[in-house]
Amino acid sequence: MTSLKQPIAVTGRNGQVSHALTRLLRDQGFDVVVLARPDVDLADTAAVRRAILAARPAVVINAAAYTAVDKAEDEPEAAAAINAAGAEAVAAAAAEAGAPVIHFSTDYVFDGSKAAPYVETDPTGPLSVYGATKLEGERRVTAANPRHVILRTAWVCSPYGANFVKTMLRLAATRPELTVVDDQHGCPTFADDLADVVRQLIPKLATSNAPPEAFGVFHAANSGDTTWCGFARAIMAASQARGGPHVPVRAILTKDYPVKAKRPAFSRLSTGKLLAVHGIALRPWQPALEACLDELVGPAS
Numbered sequence: 001m002t003s004l005k006q007p008i009a010v011t012g013r014n015g016q017v018s019h020a021l022t023r024l025l026r027d028q029g030f031d032v033v034v035l036a037r038p039d040v041d042l043a044d045t046a047a048v049r050r051a052i053l054a055a056r057p058a059v060v061i062n063a064a065a066y067t068a069v070d071k072a073e074d075e076p077e078a079a080a081a082i083n084a085a086g087a088e089a090v091a092a093a094a095a096e097a098g099a100p101v102i103h104f105s106t107d108y109v110f111d112g113s114k115a116a117p118y119v120e121t122d123p124t125g126p127l128s129v130y131g132a133t134k135l136e137g138e139r140r141v142t143a144a145n146p147r148h149v150i151l152r153t154a155w156v157c158s159p160y161g162a163n164f165v166k167t168m169l170r171l172a173a174t175r176p177e178l179t180v181v182d183d184q185h186g187c188p189t190f191a192d193d194l195a196d197v198v199r200q201l202i203p204k205l206a207t208s209n210a211p212p213e214a215f216g217v218f219h220a221a222n223s224g225d226t227t228w229c230g231f232a233r234a235i236m237a238a239s240q241a242r243g244g245p246h247v248p249v250r251a252i253l254t255k256d257y258p259v260k261a262k263r264p265a266f267s268r269l270s271t272g273k274l275l276a277v278h279g280i281a282l283r284p285w286q287p288a289l290e291a292c293l294d295e296l297v298g299p300a301s
């Protein structure tokens with residue numbers, strides 16, 4: 001339970017992380033103010049500022065973003081308005097309200113050319129408009145509010161919203177076979193686990209004597225890695241164990257599945273800094289997937 005006297009402000013309502021966060025924090029007794037459309041559009045920076053100042057928050061969490069990776073290639077201004085200018089407005093208003101900000105970013109800030117897990121200090125090099133706007137958001141949040149935590153995460157899934165797990169289950173119900181790319185490596189990460197990271201961070205950041213090293217960029221992803229194909233096969237196995245839809249998954253190459261935005265071939269995130277500085281570790285992605293399927297399909301028999 002919380003002893004905070006001021007609320008936690010969360011941007012976004014129906015998003016995977018927004019939804020998971022609001023649910024978990026309310027369950028834990030936090031007073032949560034949701035800043036979401038239609039009242040608060042991140043593209044309307046004046047509305048963002050007004051809403052955050054009115055909320056008088058202890059901590060502001062920016063879980064809202066323009067997340068349509070392929071569509072962003074055709075809508076760079078719309079993506080930047082939310083992921084860069086909107087994020088900046090959230091962080092600046094939090095600073096004006098005297099609150100730290102927790103902001104989410106992405107593994108897509110990297111170009112994928114590294115062969116070992118990415119650490120926070122590795123050079124960035126986004127391959128897509130989405131990745132570039134998120135990187136610009138990181139820069140602006142950093143400049144707007146010195147009391148920021150930027151959580152770079154990856155491959156987010158959950159029982160809520162649109163995501164890879166739900167897409168695979170839907171397709172498995174109607175197709176004899178799935179074909180999924182097997183040459184992109186990353187860290188499947190579950191929104192409920194990210195919400196729990198935020199829950200643990202809040203008391204550490206909401207105090208006026210948080211040390212400087214508590215702030216900055218951190219990687220936050222479930223541990224372990226796989227390819228999209230490996231992930232899809234694990235989803236099918238977990239669904240089958242619950243009597244849910246399951247079909248064979250055939251591995252294909254990225255070049256055989258053309259999409260608008262280029263993705264990094266390797267974006268495994270090292271989460272050692274989050275553990276070293278905050279003592280927070282995320283579980284492996286496999287049990288997190290099982291928990292997600294418990295909600296989506298039912299318990300395993």
Ligand SMILES: NC(=O)c1ccc[n+]([C@@H]2O[C@H](COP(=O)([O-])OP(=O)(O)OC[C@H]3O[C@@H](n4cnc5c(N)ncnc54)[C@H](OP(=O)(O)O)[C@@H]3O)[C@@H](O)[C@H]2O)c1
Binds near residue numbers: 018037062065152157
């Ligand atoms: N999804 C991934 O695989 C992934 C991977 C790496 C990093 N991330 C990052 O993780 C964070 C959370 O992602 P997610 O998967 O939870 O996203 P999501 O499910 O796509 O949800 C996006 C959220 O942003 C809100 N939003 C979009 N445009 C908005 C606007 N103009 N004004 C106000 N709110 C707006 C949506 O609002 P409504 O509630 O109105 O729908 C929704 O709540 C984001 O920063 C994302 O960049 C995601």
